[in-house]
Amino acid sequence: MSVEALGGIFSGPNRTGSATLIGIGVGDRYNHMSSLTLQSMGFYNNIQSGFLDASAREDVSVVLFFGDNYNGGFVQITWPENSGESDFWCTPTVKSIMLIGSAPGGSGQTMLSFKDIFQSEWDAVIDAQLGSDGWRRGEPLLGWDMFTDDPNSKWLNSSLGYLKVHQDLTLETSPWPWDYDAWLEYWIYLYPSGGNVRAFVPQWRWWVDSGVIHDSVEAKFKPKVDAGASALQDDLNSKLQGYDALTQGRVNDVFLLPGRQGSPPGSDVHGNTGDDVTIVIAM
Amino acid sequence: MQTLGDEEFGFAIQAAGGRGRNPAPRPTVAASAMVFQADLGGTGGTKLPDEAGRFAKKQAKRARALGTLTLRAMPAWLDGLTERHMTPAKLVAAIFRRTLEHPTEASVLEAGAVLNEVARDPKAAAIVSANLIRDTRRIRTRHHAQDEEA
Numbered sequence: 001m002s003v004e005a006l007g008g009i010f011s012g013p014n015r016t017g018s019a020t021l022i023g024i025g026v027g028d029r030y031n032h033m034s035s036l037t038l039q040s041m042g043f044y045n046n047i048q049s050g051f052l053d054a055s056a057r058e059d060v061s062v063v064l065f066f067g068d069n070y071n072g073g074f075v076q077i078t079w080p081e082n083s084g085e086s087d088f089w090c091t092p093t094v095k096s097i098m099l100i101g102s103a104p105g106g107s108g109q110t111m112l113s114f115k116d117i118f119q120s121e122w123d124a125v126i127d128a129q130l131g132s133d134g135w136r137r138g139e140p141l142l143g144w145d146m147f148t149d150d151p152n153s154k155w156l157n158s159s160l161g162y163l164k165v166h167q168d169l170t171l172e173t174s175p176w177p178w179d180y181d182a183w184l185e186y187w188i189y190l191y192p193s194g195g196n197v198r199a200f201v202p203q204w205r206w207w208v209d210s211g212v213i214h215d216s217v218e219a220k221f222k223p224k225v226d227a228g229a230s231a232l233q234d235d236l237n238s239k240l241q242g243y244d245a246l247t248q249g250r251v252n253d254v255f256l257l258p259g260r261q262g263s264p265p266g267s268d269v270h271g272n273t274g275d276d277v278t279i280v281i282a283m
Numbered sequence: 284m285q286t287l288g289d290e291e292f293g294f295a296i297q298a299a300g301g302r303g304r305n306p307a308p309r310p311t312v313a314a315s316a317m318v319f320q321a322d323l324g325g326t327g328g329t330k331l332p333d334e335a336g337r338f339a340k341k342q343a344k345r346a347r348a349l350g351t352l353t354l355r356a357m358p359a360w361l362d363g364l365t366e367r368h369m370t371p372a373k374l375v376a377a378i379f380r381r382t383l384e385h386p387t388e389a390s391v392l393e394a395g396a397v398l399n400e401v402a403r404d405p406k407a408a409a410i411v412s413a414n415l416i417r418d419t420r421r422i423r424t425r426h427h428a429q430d431e432e433a
Binding site: 002003008015017018021022027028032034037041097099153154159193201202204226229 | 325
């Protein structure tokens with residue numbers, strides 16, 4: 001496989017200090033450097049400048065994350081096709097990097113906000129699942145989990161990206177007079193099915209506060225979390241069916257961008273992966 | 284000492300006579316049995332359905348972790364270069380030249396890993412930086428020329 005766009009990152013300002021190559025391969029969607037990789041190369045919290053020579057065939061974005069493993073605050077800089085070589089500068093607090101290749105000018109791509117299509121569905125599903133056994137503490141955290149290296153995530157593929165929902169809860173423990181805190185998380189994988197976008201929930205996780213009735217509270221909570229996975233998947237797929245008229249069986253790829261991006265990558269984007277995730281449907 | 288049923292609940296600290304440091308506190312048998320273990324929660328999951336699995340396989344091939352190459356042994360080409368005891372400038376130039384001849388993702392990744400090692404010497408780091416700027420354009424140009432030929 002050949003190189004589509006190539007550049008470098010430097011520990012010093014204006015192309016000085018230690019350097020290493022960054023780039024994206026032809027046909028690749030993501031090339032990425034995790035926090036562990038940056039640490040092993042001496043670039044963790046130690047990048048101050050860089051450059052990229054644009055691709056002749058696609059737009060290439062460099063996303064600098066100020067949190068570990070593609071999370072937290074980020075800046076996304078895009079090199080449109082054939083835009084030549086240009087530099088970037090940053091504070092030395094970058095903890096992970098991602099390069100994303102996408103169609104020039106966002107051609108054939110539709111962008112959706114995870115929060116907009118999901119949050120109301122989530123509230124309905126979780127409220128129905130919990131019934132009188134508990135309640136949501138605040139709104140969910142809607143983010144992503146990209147190329148996870150968490151050994152506990154055995155149902156996830158470390159080469160894929162997932163949408164992730166985290167919800168804090170309070171569980172009603174009547175007749176025990178003290179409620180228990182808990183949280184649950186679901187991972188969502190989006191894929192084209194019959195040329196339209198569909199969702200699958202490959203993994204879920206839960207936690208219940210420690211205490212003397214922990215086991216009985218968890219025993220009651222766990223089946224609800226398990227059942228919630230398929231309920232969530234069904235509801236999300238019903239919602240996604242609403243976009244079938246738009247996609248008309250032409251979807252050939254689905255990928256994710258950090259934060260809320262209403263238009264194709266162009267000017268610099270600043271945001272936080274906890275704010276939202278952009279679902280890009282490529283046709 | 285507080286009690287919980289018939290069991291002791293608390294730590295017993297022995298008072299050592301004479302001068303010197305007190306021994307470390309030793310929990311009683313009852314106290315050590317009361318240590319709470321942090322609950323880490325649980326994880327459930329299920330395999331992707333076939334259609335999603337097929338797409339996932341294709342998608343996974345289009346995501347690549349950069350800079351994670353670990354060399355188990357010195358590549359023969361690098362061994363050949365180092366045997367010639369070149370100056371850092373000539374060594375760096377030779378590595379870039381080799382990458383220019385075969386500008387594939389694998390060769391760029393390998394060059395990146397090797398150059399990172401070469402740059403452990405601060406003098407060599409400056410040379411790598413200088414070459415990096417000039418030669419990435421040449422690698423790109425060469426790669427595009429190869430694509431057009433293909």
